[in-house]
Amino acid sequence: MNKSVAIIGVPSDYGQTRRGVDMGPSAIRYAGVIERLEALGYTVKDEGDIRVEKTPIKKEQNEKLLNLDEVVEVCSKLAQKVEDAVNEEYIPLVLGGDHSIAIGTLAGLKKYKNLGVIWFDAHADINTPESTPSGNIHGMPLAVSLGLGHERLTSIHHDGPKVKAENIIIIGARSVDEGERELIKEKNIKVYTMHEVDRLGMTAVMEDALRYLQERGVDGVHLSLDLDGLDPLYTPGVGTPVAGGITYRESHLAMEMLQEANVLTSVEFVEVNPILDEKNKTANVAVALIGSLFGETLV
Structure with missing residues (x-):
């Protein structure tokens, strides 16, 4: 694994309506993410936070695309930051912020074809303005990122889809909207719901997922981890908690x-979201998982 990491904070809460998730990057830094990575031998370049303008909530806006202008601006800035990090041969480690920022992250990874x-x-996070x-x-x-939705979002940083449907794997889903189910079936997207995680075990799920991507000859792998993927027992500080999630140990194993x-x-x-958290518990879990992801071991 590349031993150079660029941390990019994105203090944006425009992708949803519960305030506080914009403080996520600060909470994760406070929990010691930089020190954790440096202790593992990584060179860490902290790019700081992307500037996110705070604007008043609009009384009149498209109810199917809330805060569209703000999300487009944030994700456009992020895409360029991510592309720059990749070109400088750093692993981008993006800290959110709500999950709408993934639009910018994936747009910035255009080096990978x-x-x-x-x-x-x-959640599947695959709604469109028609299904949301x-x-x-x-x-x-x-x-x-599949090229479905408002043109201002799908064209961020460069035109066209940013990822192929057959190269996506969703793990831990347990709250999927009806329109999302239809799109997942239509695009034949690989999903391991909590039913599969419970039935197969995390080891089998991850072995199958990694084999699946290898068979498709991917030239890079991006991990997008929403802390609500874990059970809220371990990560209470999230905006949309769903009971019955992945355990702390299963997450570390993955x-x-x-x-x-x-x-x-x-x-x-x-x-x-520190406002919803308990003594920074969720950010501490995030940093512990980052530690495992970047090579930390028990012995």
């Missing part, structure tokens, strides 16, 4: 197996 994506999340029940863009990043596979080329951790 056959990118694989592992989406560790309680909320209008929150943090429920749309996978659809946007990260350890990704590290052993030596395939990751970019990473993002999102949806840490």
Whole structure:
């Protein structure tokens, strides 16, 4: 694994309506992410936080695409930061912020022509403006990255889809909207719901997922980890918690197996909301998982 990491903070909460997730990057830094990586022998370049303008909530806006202007601006800035990090041969480690920022992260990974994506999340995040029940863009990043949705989102940084449907793997899903189910079936997207995780075990899920991406000849793998992928018992500080999630140990096992596979080329951790948290517990879990992902072992 590349031993140079560029940390990019994205203090944006425009992809949803619960305030506080914009403080996620600060909480993760406070939990010691830089020190953890440096102790593992990584060269860490902290790029700081992308400047996110705070604007008043608009009284009149598209209810199917809330805060569209702000999300486009944030993701456009992020895409350029991610592309620069990749070109300078750093692993981008993006700290959110809500999950709408993944639109920018994936747009910035255009160096990889056959990118694989592992989406560790309680939700599928593959709604479109036609299917969304909320209008929150943090429920749309996978659809946007497939080229589905508003043109201002799908054209961020460069035109066209940012990832192929057959190169996406969703792990830990347990709250999927009806429109998302239809799109997942239509695009034949690989999903391991909590049913599969419970039935097969995390070891088998990760072995199968890694084999699946290898068979497709991906030239890079991006991990997008939403902290609500874990059970809220372990990560209470998230905006959309869903009971019955992945355990703390299962999550570490998944990260350890990704590290052993030596395939990751970019990473993002999102949806840490300190306002909803308990003594920074969720950010501490995020940093512990980052430790496992980057090679930390028990002995």
